[in-house]
Amino acid sequence: MRDFASLRSPQVSELVSGESILIQPIGAIEQHGPHLPFNTDQVIADESARSLVEHHGEELDLWLLPTIAYSKSDEHSWSDGTIWFSSTTMLAMLDDLGRCLARLPSARLVFLNAHGGNSSLLNVACRDLRRVHGLSTFLLHPFIPPDQGGESADTEQGLGIHGGHLETSLMLHLRPDTVDMSKASPNLPEQLQTNEFVRFGGVSGFGWLSDDFGPDGHIGDPTSATAAEGKAALDAAVEMLAGALREIREFGPRRR
Numbered sequence: 001m002r003d004f005a006s007l008r009s010p011q012v013s014e015l016v017s018g019e020s021i022l023i024q025p026i027g028a029i030e031q032h033g034p035h036l037p038f039n040t041d042q043v044i045a046d047e048s049a050r051s052l053v054e055h056h057g058e059e060l061d062l063w064l065l066p067t068i069a070y071s072k073s074d075e076h077s078w079s080d081g082t083i084w085f086s087s088t089t090m091l092a093m094l095d096d097l098g099r100c101l102a103r104l105p106s107a108r109l110v111f112l113n114a115h116g117g118n119s120s121l122l123n124v125a126c127r128d129l130r131r132v133h134g135l136s137t138f139l140l141h142p143f144i145p146p147d148q149g150g151e152s153a154d155t156e157q158g159l160g161i162h163g164g165h166l167e168t169s170l171m172l173h174l175r176p177d178t179v180d181m182s183k184a185s186p187n188l189p190e191q192l193q194t195n196e197f198v199r200f201g202g203v204s205g206f207g208w209l210s211d212d213f214g215p216d217g218h219i220g221d222p223t224s225a226t227a228a229e230g231k232a233a234l235d236a237a238v239e240m241l242a243g244a245l246r247e248i249r250e251f252g253p254r255r256r
């Protein structure tokens with residue numbers, strides 16, 4: 001397994017080259033409704049990155065960095081147990097990370113993000129790290145959230161953005177002992193289904209907090225989730241990521 005943190009220091013110059021790609025998984029520790037654990041996004045980031053590096057690490061010269069568990073989860077700050085960085089802390093942390101990684105022979109850094117609340121900030125960080133530290137930076141999601149153009153289950157009206165069918169299926173596959181399906185219920189805010197413009201993925205963005213849509217904190221319909229769907233979704237995501245990385249491998253510009 002190409003696990004970067006398990007290397008000894010002399011191995012860096014032997015094994016990590018200018019062609020290597022660093023994979024930085026990013027999760028979150030945040031409420032996911034009454035049926036899923038705090039570490040849902042951390043588990044999804046970690047497991048998809050591991051599977052990617054396990055299956056395609058040699059082919060694509062990938063090195064897996066340790067998963068960042070905490071991230072920018074201020075939309076869930078109302079819920080005790082959510083542990084979050086502010087946007088300024090998160091950007092500062094990513095800048096520090098870029099400074100350290102820019103010392104390595106590898107020129108390319110890929111954020112593999114499993115928490116939709118990070119996406120805007122990670123795009124900002126990608127450009128900052130490109131400009132300030134000279135790295136070629138990329139942002140990939142194992143699963144693009146429906147409010148950012150990804151798909152949602154047919155039962156969810158495009159609203160499966162947090163603790164819904166997909167995340168619940170993934171956790172039933174990856175950590176079934178932490179899921180309580182007896183607490184799973186649909187939460188599909190009607191206004192967001194009927195609005196033409198002010199909706200997830202609509203022309204008007206809005207600064208939402210997850211308790212704006214009900215007291216439970218999830219948004220979507222987890223009730224028909226299955227472990228089999230979770231496994232199929234994860235396998236498909238890993239192949240999609242490998243395809244993206246084949247293009248990243250050939251993509252210029254390189255290190256400045």
Ligand SMILES: [Zn+2]
Pocket residue numbers: 032040041114115162163167
């Ligand atoms: Zn999540």
